Amino acid sequence: MTQDSIVRRITDFASRADPYPVYRELRGTPVLHEEEGGPYVISSYWDIEALLHDPRISSDAANLAAAGDDVLLQSEETGGLPPSFLRLDPPEHDRLRRMANSAFGPPHRPRRIDGMRGELREIVTGLIDGFGDARGIDLVDQFAYPFPVTVICRLLGVPREDEPRFRAWVDPLVASLDPGTRQGADEEFARTAREARMQLGMYLAGLAEERAKEPRDDLLSDLVNSRGPDGAMTMMEVLSTSVLLLIAGHETTVNLITNGMLTLLRHPDVLERLRHEPELAPRLVEELLRYEPPVQLVPQRTCITDIEVRGVTIPKGSRIWLVLAAGNRDPERFKDPERFDPDREDIQHLGFGSGIHICFGAPLARLETQIALTELARRLENPRLVQDPPPYRENAVLRGPRHLEITFDGVRP
Amino acid sequence: MAVEDMDRLRRTGRIAIVGASLAGLRAAETLRAEGFAGELTLIGDEPYEPYDRPPLSKAVLLGRADPHRTELPRRRDIDAKWRLGTAATGLDLTAGRVRLSDGDEVEYDRLLIATGVRARPWPKESEARLDGVFLLRTRDDAAGLHQRLRAGPRRVFVIGAGFAGCEVASACREQGIEVTVAERAGAPLVGALGGVVGAVAAELMHEHGVDLRIRVTVTALEGDAAGRVRAVHLSDESVVEADVVVVSLGSQRNTEWLNGSGLGAGPRGIACDAGCRAFDFRGIVTDDVFVAGDVARSPHALFEYQFLSLEHWGNAVAQAETAAHNMICDGTDRRPHLWMPAFWSSQFGVNIKSVGVPPMGEELMITQGSTAERRFVGVYGHKGRVVAAVSFDNTRWLEFYQRAIERGAPFPVEYPTLDRRPENRRPVPADFPDPSLPTHGPMVTLSGYSPADTQLVFHPARH
Numbered sequence: 001m002t003q004d005s006i007v008r009r010i011t012d013f014a015s016r017a018d019p020y021p022v023y024r025e026l027r028g029t030p031v032l033h034e035e036e037g038g039p040y041v042i043s044s045y046w047d048i049e050a051l052l053h054d055p056r057i058s059s060d061a062a063n064l065a066a067a068g069d070d071v072l073l074q075s076e077e078t079g080g081l082p083p084s085f086l087r088l089d090p091p092e093h094d095r096l097r098r099m100a101n102s103a104f105g106p107p108h109r110p111r112r113i114d115g116m117r118g119e120l121r122e123i124v125t126g127l128i129d130g131f132g133d134a135r136g137i138d139l140v141d142q143f144a145y146p147f148p149v150t151v152i153c154r155l156l157g158v159p160r161e162d163e164p165r166f167r168a169w170v171d172p173l174v175a176s177l178d179p180g181t182r183q184g185a186d187e188e189f190a191r192t193a194r195e196a197r198m199q200l201g202m203y204l205a206g207l208a209e210e211r212a213k214e215p216r217d218d219l220l221s222d223l224v225n226s227r228g229p230d231g232a233m234t235m236m237e238v239l240s241t242s243v244l245l246l247i248a249g250h251e252t253t254v255n256l257i258t259n260g261m262l263t264l265l266r267h268p269d270v271l272e273r274l275r276h277e278p279e280l281a282p283r284l285v286e287e288l289l290r291y292e293p294p295v296q297l298v299p300q301r302t303c304i305t306d307i308e309v310r311g312v313t314i315p316k317g318s319r320i321w322l323v324l325a326a327g328n329r330d331p332e333r334f335k336d337p338e339r340f341d342p343d344r345e346d347i348q349h350l351g352f353g354s355g356i357h358i359c360f361g362a363p364l365a366r367l368e369t370q371i372a373l374t375e376l377a378r379r380l381e382n383p384r385l386v387q388d389p390p391p392y393r394e395n396a397v398l399r400g401p402r403h404l405e406i407t408f409d410g411v412r413p
Numbered sequence: 414m415a416v417e418d419m420d421r422l423r424r425t426g427r428i429a430i431v432g433a434s435l436a437g438l439r440a441a442e443t444l445r446a447e448g449f450a451g452e453l454t455l456i457g458d459e460p461y462e463p464y465d466r467p468p469l470s471k472a473v474l475l476g477r478a479d480p481h482r483t484e485l486p487r488r489r490d491i492d493a494k495w496r497l498g499t500a501a502t503g504l505d506l507t508a509g510r511v512r513l514s515d516g517d518e519v520e521y522d523r524l525l526i527a528t529g530v531r532a533r534p535w536p537k538e539s540e541a542r543l544d545g546v547f548l549l550r551t552r553d554d555a556a557g558l559h560q561r562l563r564a565g566p567r568r569v570f571v572i573g574a575g576f577a578g579c580e581v582a583s584a585c586r587e588q589g590i591e592v593t594v595a596e597r598a599g600a601p602l603v604g605a606l607g608g609v610v611g612a613v614a615a616e617l618m619h620e621h622g623v624d625l626r627i628r629v630t631v632t633a634l635e636g637d638a639a640g641r642v643r644a645v646h647l648s649d650e651s652v653v654e655a656d657v658v659v660v661s662l663g664s665q666r667n668t669e670w671l672n673g674s675g676l677g678a679g680p681r682g683i684a685c686d687a688g689c690r691a692f693d694f695r696g697i698v699t700d701d702v703f704v705a706g707d708v709a710r711s712p713h714a715l716f717e718y719q720f721l722s723l724e725h726w727g728n729a730v731a732q733a734e735t736a737a738h739n740m741i742c743d744g745t746d747r748r749p750h751l752w753m754p755a756f757w758s759s760q761f762g763v764n765i766k767s768v769g770v771p772p773m774g775e776e777l778m779i780t781q782g783s784t785a786e787r788r789f790v791g792v793y794g795h796k797g798r799v800v801a802a803v804s805f806d807n808t809r810w811l812e813f814y815q816r817a818i819e820r821g822a823p824f825p826v827e828y829p830t831l832d833r834r835p836e837n838r839r840p841v842p843a844d845f846p847d848p849s850l851p852t853h854g855p856m857v858t859l860s861g862y863s864p865a866d867t868q869l870v871f872h873p874a875r876h
């Protein structure tokens with residue numbers, strides 16, 4: 001890869017605050033392949049959409065010709081657990097996703113997510129109340145980060161008194177998923193993460209066993225006790241699914257909330273509208289998922305046979321990157337794509353992916369972010385950005401600010 | 414038409430729509446959305462505002478939706494004159510007038526015909542009148558049937574295993590009601606999806622405790638002294654006691670009111686061009702009469718220009734939109750109706766969806782999953798091309814196959830696909846019945862002649 005290769009510039013930290021000019025350039029070569037062994041990078045909306053529904057495309061790392069370490073690949077070393085369904089193909093993917101789904105949503109658990117509305121609002125209220133008399137906060141550390149962890153704990157069924165312990169394991173684990181920190185990782189850091197992973201695994205295993213004996217109204221109980229037409233999950237499957245839910249719902253939602261607040265502070269008119277018009281929230285969140293998607297690209301795909309995209313042959317086993325964030329701003333698909341416009345009517349974005357791996361937690365992520373942004377808009381008096389752009393995390397895939405310092409004149413009740 | 418005339422039509426013209434259901438409503442909305450400011454009249458013989466039919470054989474029968482609460486969501490205000498509860502009884506093409514059952518007449522500059530289809534009734538009238546014998550097309554049908562199901566009948570008998578019949582059987586079993594289904598062909602859904610997929614549907618039925626009788630016809634419905642149905646007689650001489658009978662024998666097009674009008678309308682529907690303009694009986698296209706929805710029959714470029722009749726929800730919407738657009742513009746601004754046929758159904762806990770025109774396929778290949786597991790994608794081929802695909806609980810792949818149909822991709826599918834089973838490397842005959850043998854009536858009928866054919870024979874309407 002040459003110094004100024006586009007792929008290099010995507011991963012380059014210098015692009016983090018504003019990767020969109022690089023994506024624009026990227027779309028100029030819809031199937032970009034810069035060097036032997038490097039990824040085939042797909043950036044136009046319709047191509048991404050097509051490949052996400054293409055039965056010749058696999059999510060299973062075993063189908064890659066060269067295992068080769070990709071800087072963008074999340075580590076899946078979740079302590080000896082089998083791959084989660086995110087990294088599996090049908091039929092295993094479908095079976096596990098179906099079983100997880102029957103614990104998560106309709107038709108078996110139609111109210112599991114919607115029924116959390118009150119609880120979500122309560123958690124948000126608690127976090128905002130916690131700002132106290134401060135006139136400035138770091139939105140990431142004090143709000144956007146703790147919120148989704150608390151939610152997933154409640155959802156899984158981690159008892160409240162265990163939440164602090166649980167978070168102490170989750171934090172280093174999630175930090176270790178960031179390829180930036182992982183690369184420069186000192187021994188100490190890596191050890192903490194490994195330790196945390198093991199502790200978390202053991203804790204979840206213990207909890208799962210309790211729930212097997214004495215089921216409660218929580219997701220873990222449902223996973224452990226699933227006895228549908230697909231049979232039961234093995235304990236290992238329960239664990240890898242729980243860890244997947246934990247991680248997948250984490251760095252993503254924190255970034256959607258943070259990117260959301262950042263975008264609103266850059267568009268004060270929209271922020272003001274949201275304050276008076278909370279019903280704007282659903283549409284606003286969809287536009288955010290298009291405009292600043294927390295998952296910028298899907299790096300874990302390959303093809304099980306040679307395929308042709310726009311006249312370019314992608315050989316079997318190649319690594320394929322689907323740059324969702326570039327597709328989301330494809331002028332062939334969206335009018336005026338660089339504009340943030342919550343009134344957009346045509347908003348089939350790629351923020352949650354598409355096809356069989358389409359985000360499993362989307363209903364939850366939507367609800368969390370709608371409530372979070374509405375409440376922030378309603379309660380913070382005259383919020384302002386301290387630093388623009390804010391400092392970003394290293395991660396180019398799960399992209400978002402590391403901190404978001406904001407000041408305000410007060411907190412409304 | 415001169416530019417000024419089109420302008421005048423858009424500002425002050427008169428448009429009449431006959432048939433106030435899915436296609437009629439969506440067309441009206443499109444007309445307004447595209448700036449039609451003139452007079453709009455919606456004529457519908459049902460007394461209700463436009464409502465949705467697919468729930469009638471699904472959620473409504475399960476008691477999960479109120480039959481009188483399935484109104485179609487409105488996309489916008491249409492500011493129309495509604496003539497509900499009034500049938501159109503005749504058409505004067507020359508004068509541009511629709512006659513109504515109450516003696517009124519409605520004049521139009523443009524007419525849209527969206528009168529859809531009705532359920533084919535049980536042919537013996539006295540038997541059809543027995544208490545407990547139902548058709549399923551309208552909300553009143555569904556309300557009546559739901560009430561009977563709730564009362565806990567001993568056995569429901571469904572005549573005809575097309576999509577609607579299968580869905581009724583599924584709703585019965587889900588509520589623990591005993592049900593027998595009789596089908597003239599060798600399996601359920603054969604007309605729409607062929608025998609291979611039909612066999613999967615048959616297994617689903619067996620698994621869910623449906624008493625499925627194939628290769629039989631119903632010869633008579635027997636009533637008791639009080640005029641209630643009590644038993645069903647079959648061609649194999651067996652007799653099944655049942656207190657509810659659902660007649661699900663396909664549909665008939667609502668075109669009788671056009672008899673003698675000079676339009677090319679008949680039992681197979683109203684033929685129109687790809688721009689939704691109706692043909693007159695001479696095969697010459699009219700320029701002020703348009704057709705959309707279940708009643709229409711139009712040529713599709715992707716399928717050898719065959720005239721397709723599609724009784725599909727999505728088709729009604731798309732065709733209505735195209736017709737409405739073309740009604741108020743000219744020449745090159747007009748669009749062809751090129752909708753990719755797509756149909757869905759849910760029964761026995763399975764989501765079935767198809768794209769393209771399965772009955773055109775001679776061969777079928779299961780490219781993903783397995784029919785034994787009831788989760789699969791099947792691809793239909795015709796003359797070396799992919800023409801359709803069907804999925805059981807695998808909807809999310811269909812977009813790929815839809816593109817393959819659009820591209821005229823080669824068949825058989827030689828490349829590997831995820832979850833291809835070793836036993837499915839080769840295509841098998843799709844096993845559609847001989848179209849000349851009537852079954853319950855497939856949801857897609859082909860009545861083809863391509864524009865290349867030179868000899869056309871017109872059969873005058875005969876009902």
Ligand SMILES: Cc1cc2nc3c(=O)[nH]c(=O)nc-3n(C[C@H](O)[C@H](O)[C@H](O)COP(=O)(O)OP(=O)(O)OC[C@H]3O[C@@H](n4cnc5c(N)ncnc54)[C@H](O)[C@@H]3O)c2cc1C
Nearest residue numbers: 432434435436458466467500501528529706707724725726
């Ligand atoms: C029980 C059931 C389940 C279905 N499920 C599915 C499904 O799962 N998926 C799917 O794709 N499709 C399904 N369909 C088909 C779908 O509902 C139809 O394709 C759709 O309703 C077609 O709309 P339309 O407006 O063309 O016709 P219709 O809905 O039939 O409307 C025509 C209207 O015109 C009226 N009319 C007729 N003659 C006259 C006249 N002379 N004067 C005035 N008015 C007249 C009729 O009474 C009717 O109101 C289902 C249909 C039924 C009945």
Ligand code: HEM
Nearest residue numbers: 085086248249252253256294295352353357359360361365
């Ligand atoms: C704003 C927040 C979120 C975003 C932007 C997001 C985005 C995505 C994307 C793009 C994918 C597709 C990955 C691929 O195709 O390989 C995905 C998959 C997934 N997401 Fe999310 N996600 C979010 C929140 C959540 C939450 C809250 C949960 C869990 C509760 C969750 C659970 C999952 C799971 C389990 C998968 C794998 C699905 C599969 O492989 O079938 N996500 N997500």
